[in-house]
Amino acid sequence: QHSVFTLTAPDRLVIDINGATLAGPSMATAESKNAYREFFAPLPEATAAPMPEGQGDIPPLGFALAQLKGIYILAENAHGLVLVDMHAAHERIMYERLKIAMASEGLSGQPLLVPESIAVSQREADCAEEHGEWFRRLGFELQRLGPETLAIRQIPALLKQAEAQRLVHDVLADLMEYGTSDRIQAHLNELLGTMACHGAIRANRRLAIPEMNGLLRDMENTERSGQCNHGRPTWTQMGLDDLDKLFLRGR
Numbered sequence: 001q002h003s004v005f006t007l008t009a010p011d012r013l014v015i016d017i018n019g020a021t022l023a024g025p026s027m028a029t030a031e032s033k034n035a036y037r038e039f040f041a042p043l044p045e046a047t048a049a050p051m052p053e054g055q056g057d058i059p060p061l062g063f064a065l066a067q068l069k070g071i072y073i074l075a076e077n078a079h080g081l082v083l084v085d086m087h088a089a090h091e092r093i094m095y096e097r098l099k100i101a102m103a104s105e106g107l108s109g110q111p112l113l114v115p116e117s118i119a120v121s122q123r124e125a126d127c128a129e130e131h132g133e134w135f136r137r138l139g140f141e142l143q144r145l146g147p148e149t150l151a152i153r154q155i156p157a158l159l160k161q162a163e164a165q166r167l168v169h170d171v172l173a174d175l176m177e178y179g180t181s182d183r184i185q186a187h188l189n190e191l192l193g194t195m196a197c198h199g200a201i202r203a204n205r206r207l208a209i210p211e212m213n214g215l216l217r218d219m220e221n222t223e224r225s226g227q228c229n230h231g232r233p234t235w236t237q238m239g240l241d242d243l244d245k246l247f248l249r250g251r
Contacts, residue, residue: 064213080240086201088233090201092228098192098199109154109156139154161199167195170194170195
């Protein structure tokens with residue numbers, strides 16, 4: 001005996017068993033093509049924003065495409081590929097914002113929901129008391145709880161995402177190094193640079209496309225955003241000619 005199965009139409013199945021032909025509804029009747037449409041539907045659109053058709057509509061640093069290893073942002077602009085060191089770029093942005101705020105009325109503070117206790121040396125605790133007015137101008141509120149203990153009740157609002165204890169430790173170290181109030185004033189930008197580093201996005205933090213684009217727009221609106229506070233470049237451009245050379249195109 002032999003059997004031959006023949007599909008003659010989307011809804012008909014013909015079975016030939018030793019010359020006898022049986023016809024009936026195929027499995028397609030029970031499970032129509034509609035049941036599979038969702039599996040063959042087009043893939044959802046990419047989350048990256050499409051490039052505008054006119055180059056005049058493209059911002060200088062372009063639009064974000066992806067994040068690389070939690071460190072770099074890859075973007076496309078009118079000239080080609082833009083690579084951004086996101087920590088270095090955000091550090092410069094925070095530094096400029098801190099300078100602007102400090103030049104006006106000082107830094108506003110953000111009270112902590114739960115004050116944090118921090119262990120310090122007696123010299124550091126003495127420094128915190130001696131320079132209490134500077135800490136207040138910088139947006140901090142510290143309270144001495146003991147010979148070698150401080151309570152952190154408030155940190156600068158611009159740095160509300162920073163790790164409070166590390167931030168206070170580093171500011172204390174700078175104030176102890178500068179010593180007098182006059183020297184603190186002379187080195188104020190360096191002190192703000194220390195604080196900006198704590199407020200900047202850390203490596204390995206994953207950003208969504210809108211967050212990356214937000215950082216690119218902030219860079220475009222920030223003075224000297226091409227360099228971080230330490231003089232390192234924050235971004236670089238690779239034009240189409242540069243990319244072509246890498247792949248020996250046109251040779």
